[in-house]
Amino acid sequence: MAKTIFEKHSEGRKGYTLPTNDVEISLNRCIPEKFQRKEEVKLPEVSELDVMRHFLELSQMNHCIEKGFYPLGSCTMKYNPKINETLVRNDGFNNLHPLQDEDTVQGALEILYELQKDLAEISGFSNVTLQPVAGAHGEFTGLKIMKAYHDHKGNSHKKKIILPDSAHGTNPASVTLVGYEMVEIKSNEKGLVGIEDLKAHVNDETAGFMLTNPNTLGLFESQVEEIAEIIHSVDGLMYMDGANFNAIMGLVKPGENGFDIMHFNLHKTFATPHGGGGPGAGPIGVREDLIKFLPAPLIGKKDDKYFLDYTHEKTSFGKVHSFFGNFAVNIKAYIYLKMLGPKGLRRVAENAVINANYIQKKLENYYDIPFKDSFCMHEFVASGSWQKEKHGIKTLDIAKRILDKGYHAPTIYFPLIVHEAMMIEPTETESKETLDEFIDAMIEIAKECEEHPELLKNAPLNTPVKRVDDTLAVRQLNVKFEW
Ligand SMILES: *Cc1c(COP(=O)(O)O)cnc(C)c1O
Numbered sequence: 124m125a126k127t128i129f130e131k132h133s134e135g136r137k138g139y140t141l142p143t144n145d146v147e148i149s150l151n152r153c154i155p156e157k158f159q160r161k162e163e164v165k166l167p168e169v170s171e172l173d174v175m176r177h178f179l180e181l182s183q184m185n186h187c188i189e190k191g192f193y194p195l196g197s198c199t200m201k202y203n204p205k206i207n208e209t210l211v212r213n214d215g216f217n218n219l220h221p222l223q224d225e226d227t228v229q230g231a232l233e234i235l236y237e238l239q240k241d242l243a244e245i246s247g248f249s250n251v252t253l254q255p256v257a258g259a260h261g262e263f264t265g266l267k268i269m270k271a272y273h274d275h276k277g278n279s280h281k282k283k284i285i286l287p288d289s290a291h292g293t294n295p296a297s298v299t300l301v302g303y304e305m306v307e308i309k310s311n312e313k314g315l316v317g318i319e320d321l322k323a324h325v326n327d328e329t330a331g332f333m334l335t336n337p338n339t340l341g342l343f344e345s346q347v348e349e350i351a352e353i354i355h356s357v358d359g360l361m362y363m364d365g366a367n368f369n370a371i372m373g374l375v376k377p378g379e380n381g382f383d384i385m386h387f388n389l390h391k392t393f394a395t396p397h398g399g400g401g402p403g404a405g406p407i408g409v410r411e412d413l414i415k416f417l418p419a420p421l422i423g424k425k426d427d428k429y430f431l432d433y434t435h436e437k438t439s440f441g442k443v444h445s446f447f448g449n450f451a452v453n454i455k456a457y458i459y460l461k462m463l464g465p466k467g468l469r470r471v472a473e474n475a476v477i478n479a480n481y482i483q484k485k486l487e488n489y490y491d492i493p494f495k496d497s498f499c500m501h502e503f504v505a506s507g508s509w510q511k512e513k514h515g516i517k518t519l520d521i522a523k524r525i526l527d528k529g530y531h532a533p534t535i536y537f538p539l540i541v542h543e544a545m546m547i548e549p550t551e552t553e554s555k556e557t558l559d560e561f562i563d564a565m566i567e568i569a570k571e572c573e574e575h576p577e578l579l580k581n582a583p584l585n586t587p588v589k590r591v592d593d594t595l596a597v598r599q600l601n602v603k604f605e606w
Pocket of ligand 1: 388
């Protein structure tokens with residue numbers, strides 16, 4: 124373990140040069156005496172070089188996409204072009220104020236307008252709000268719109284939202300937050316929505332259905348139109364969780380495929396680096412008759428001028444964020460969209476799918492892959508169940524060993540319906556060489572399970588932090604550093 128900056132302290136060393144102070148400061152005039160520190164604060168005394176090395180060392184202890192492959196399923200950890208970061212730091216964007224007069228921010232409004240339009244175009248919806256700032260926030264907004272739709276129609280008996288058991292955890296959380304009840308249905312043996320179970324649960328109380336497509340097993344839900352017909356027959360609405368849109372953009376338009384509302388995760392599909400909690404953006408698209416419920420304002424255009432469009436403010440269910448969402452994330456998505464164009468976006472999806480299928484195929488003799496009879500989309504779910512049964516090695520041990528090989532681990536133990544799940548998403552930005560190296564590492568690990576199981580049980584061995592005692596950490600949580 125690397126030393127902390129406190130442990131690098133050496134009395135009298137310093138990293139700055141200041142002229143001698145020739146101004147007398149009367150502390151008592153600024154801070155009442157009772158609030159004044161009685162003892163000198165104990166700060167580490169280190170040289171400038173020590174500080175530089177310390178922070179560089181810390182940055183290298185973390186894994187990141189710039190350092191290595193990051194197959195964290197469901198998260199779409201692709202490479203995000205650095206040009207986005209350079210452009211978004213432009214003074215013209217940074218020095219804007221959200222309360223500025225429309226006439227003085229025409230360029231910014233044009234970008235937001237174009238982004239609304241482009242997202243609507245590629246998803247097949249009539250308009251898009253850019254206000255929500257995460258996927259989960261988009262779900263919340265979408266479900267509020269569903270609620271506004273039912274309230275507007277006097278559908279007070281609509282209380283339930285149906286979800287498949289493969290849904291991401293944010294889906295049931297959003298359902299509850301909006302005040303609906305969740306009804307969970309079972310996936311069928313192919314890993315798709317079980318139509319019979321769905322029919323058994325749909326009734327007059329059904330407000331809507333939430334579906335991720337491709338779903339969290341990495342499988343394309345091919346029965347969307349049939350499902351939409353069932354849900355629409357009781358005046359329910361179809362919500363698409365678009366977190367996996369990376370796999371189908373340019374190929375499928377959810378808005379023309381039976382869905383009424385959808386969120387995008389700009390930080391997954393449209394090139395904003397994420398991890399560490401944000402910032403993100405979760406715009407939502409809706410069909411024509413639902414536009415009136417969207418948060419206001421939308422960005423409008425009239426006679427070549429862009430404006431904040433409040434025309435539907437009275438029917439809107441309200442705002443979900445200040446101003447226009449995460450402006451910088453929206454700009455990055457705009458740059459990415461314009462750089463790739465329609466053909467480029469389609470190639471992103473195609474390559475993401477090819478990469479995932481390539482790994483799935485190469486690993487099928489080494490790991491149990493529950494749904495390998497279907498092609499996967501941009502990700503697939505493998506299981507460590509063979510290793511567990513034969514050698515007592517858990518998926519957690521495999522994931523830790525993957526760290527030793529220089530990779531980020533896949534998402535594990537999700538989705539919940541696959542035992543010992545390992546969810547692998549390579550993304551489109553990885554080369555065949557990188558995929559081959561990862562495949563070799565995974566095969567090597569499968570062999571280690573047989574020949575050197577102790578390596579796995581003690582892994583990781585090569586990382587700055589070794590295997591931690593999860594149970595102890597929970598029981599005796601200690602987050603304080605004492606010097
Ligand atoms: C990531 C994800 C979400 C939630 O998105 P956030 O931006 O993390 O709030 C929802 N559903 C699925 C399938 C996801 O992968």
